Amino acid sequence: MSVRTRVAPSPTGDPHVGxxxxxxxxxxxxRRHGGRFVLRIEDTDRARSSAASEExxxxxxxxxxxxxxxGPDVGGPSGPYRQSERREAYTQHVEALLESxxxxxxxxxxxxxDAVRREQQEAGQTPRYDGHCLSVDPDEARARVAAGExxxxxxxxxxxxxxxVEDGLRGTIEIPxxxxxxxxxxxxxxFPTYHLAVVVDDHLMAISHVxxxxxxxxxxxxxxxxxxxxxxxxPQHYHLPLLRNPxxxxxxxxxxxxxxxYYRRRxxxxxxxxxxxxxxxxxxxxxxxxxSLAEMIENFDIDRxxxxxxxxxxxxxxxxxxxxxxxxxxxxxxxxxxxWASADRLASLIPLVRERTERFSDLAGHVDFxxxxxxxxxxxxxxxxxxxxxxxxxxxxxxLRAVEPVESWQRDALxxxxxxxxxxxxLKLRDLMPTLFIAIAGRSRALPLxxxxxxxxxxxxxxxxxxxxxxLGGISKKEAKRLERAWRDLW
Numbered sequence: 001m002s003v004r005t006r007v008a009p010s011p012t013g014d015p016h017v018g019x020x021x022x023x024x025x026x027x028x029x030x031r032r033h034g035g036r037f038v039l040r041i042e043d044t045d046r047a048r049s050s051a052a053s054e055e056x057x058x059x060x061x062x063x064x065x066x067x068x069x070x071g072p073d074v075g076g077p078s079g080p081y082r083q084s085e086r087r088e089a090y091t092q093h094v095e096a097l098l099e100s101x102x103x104x105x106x107x108x109x110x111x112x113x114d115a116v117r118r119e120q121q122e123a124g125q126t127p128r129y130d131g132h133c134l135s136v137d138p139d140e141a142r143a144r145v146a147a148g149e150x151x152x153x154x155x156x157x158x159x160x161x162x163x164x165v166e167d168g169l170r171g172t173i174e175i176p177x178x179x180x181x182x183x184x185x186x187x188x189x190x191f192p193t194y195h196l197a198v199v200v201d202d203h204l205m206a207i208s209h210v211x212x213x214x215x216x217x218x219x220x221x222x223x224x225x226x227x228x229x230x231x232x233x234x235p236q237h238y239h240l241p242l243l244r245n246p247x248x249x250x251x252x253x254x255x256x257x258x259x260x261x262y263y264r265r266r267x268x269x270x271x272x273x274x275x276x277x278x279x280x281x282x283x284x285x286x287x288x289x290x291x292s293l294a295e296m297i298e299n300f301d302i303d304r305x306x307x308x309x310x311x312x313x314x315x316x317x318x319x320x321x322x323x324x325x326x327x328x329x330x331x332x333x334x335x336x337x338x339x340w341a342s343a344d345r346l347a348s349l350i351p352l353v354r355e356r357t358e359r360f361s362d363l364a365g366h367v368d369f370x371x372x373x374x375x376x377x378x379x380x381x382x383x384x385x386x387x388x389x390x391x392x393x394x395x396x397x398x399x400l401r402a403v404e405p406v407e408s409w410q411r412d413a414l415x416x417x418x419x420x421x422x423x424x425x426x427l428k429l430r431d432l433m434p435t436l437f438i439a440i441a442g443r444s445r446a447l448p449l450x451x452x453x454x455x456x457x458x459x460x461x462x463x464x465x466x467x468x469x470x471x472l473g474g475i476s477k478k479e480a481k482r483l484e485r486a487w488r489d490l491w
């Protein structure tokens with residue numbers, strides 16, 4: 001059997017380190033077996049998907065050296081490779097499910113669905129669709145659809161018994177059908193949900209092995225039903241352990257930097273990041289920790305993948321990055337530094353520093369917090385704001401929330417978001433700025449703040465806000481609830 005693997009990110013934000021993690025293992029598996037690695041863009045979320053995010057995915061994976069054999073930009077025999085361009089295939093296949101009774105039209109209103117789920121939760125039951133529209137005669141359902149009645153298409157799920165599926169890392173997995181929701185397959189807007197699209201795409205693209213995160217284990221029964229409904233063989237699935245925060249929660253941008261661009265801007269070598277991600281779920285036969293991507297591929301054995309949830313440790317990543325940097329020949333070290341501190345990147349700083357510079361030697365003091373780390377902070381660092389620590393924490397917490405939805409991470413958009421926040425908090429912008437200056441720059445006076453935040457990028461900015469909050473004593477669970485209420489009350 002020809003090995004074909006894929007990575008299928010959604011273009012709905014900055015490329016996530018978890019995407020790199022999954023891409024790495026699919027890439028290594030395909031290369032180890034002489035197979036092909038496919039990039040598919042899952043862009044059926046029309047409200048959140050963007051061309052800019054898609055381009056950022058391409059750039060991030062190329063930077064890491066995880067080049068694909070087939071994809072939206074390079075083409076291939078199984079295209080198109082964007083789900084938004086594959087609607088006809090989904091429509092044809094869901095029609096077959098409707099004809100066989102494996103799927104059905106659902107006309108339930110949002111109000112009815114919410115009421116049913118509330119009743120189930122109050123009764124201590126697993127919230128799931130109650131099958132209300134299963135009893136609608138198929139001819140009647142088609143007539144209602146033809147008349148323009150709003151509807152979705154759902155997957156028919158057995159009411160009793162247990163689903164058994166095989167996982168290449170975990171063996172047989174059993175999930176009672178009563179725990180499986182009658183999943184929406186096609187939304188009211190006619191676009192497929194993930195579950196229909198991923199099964200149809202994986203089959204039509206002849207994907208042989210699926211390496212994905214363990215959060216998808218509970219979706220296996222739905223996918224089993226779809227494969228069986230179509231009469232298709234299911235690819236071999238391997239559910240990899242999720243990257244985790246120190247508290248064992250799923251790695252998230254609220255607690256750690258998760259954007260691939262963050263690590264590139266900080267000056268990590270891509271091979272060091274790949275080395276670290278490999279160690280998060282796999283080990284070399286000789287247990288050595290420093291190795292290249294080529295060495296990983298040469299030695300890759302799926303049976304050496306561990307299912308224990310790995311904790312993302314920035315200090316271990318720093319150590320690995322140092323190992324890879326020090327292994328470079330001097331001329332290579334210089335070349336890689338020049339690549340990081342590129343002429344274009346430095347040129348973008350000139351408008352910020354030119355009017356503040358009398359000698360070139362002044363530049364280091366102007367840009368140190370941009371090119372390097374911000375000065376370490378503690379509670380005393382914020383003394384010049386004349387605000388108590390809890391008030392500084394409130395400001396920084398609300399700034400984090402305010403910039404979260406900013407799509408275009410540019411000076412004007414950031415200025416608008418934080419100005420609106422200051423107004424909502426009944427503060428003048430100039431009164432909010434000192435706390436923010438210290439959090440971002442480590443001092444009360446620095447280069448223009450919003451330009452600096454734009455230059456640092458989304459993840460590095462958020463990281464500085466989070467670490468500034470930690471320097472101010474951190475936020476307890478009780479305070480977090482209070483801040484959440486305060487935030488809601490602003491709007």
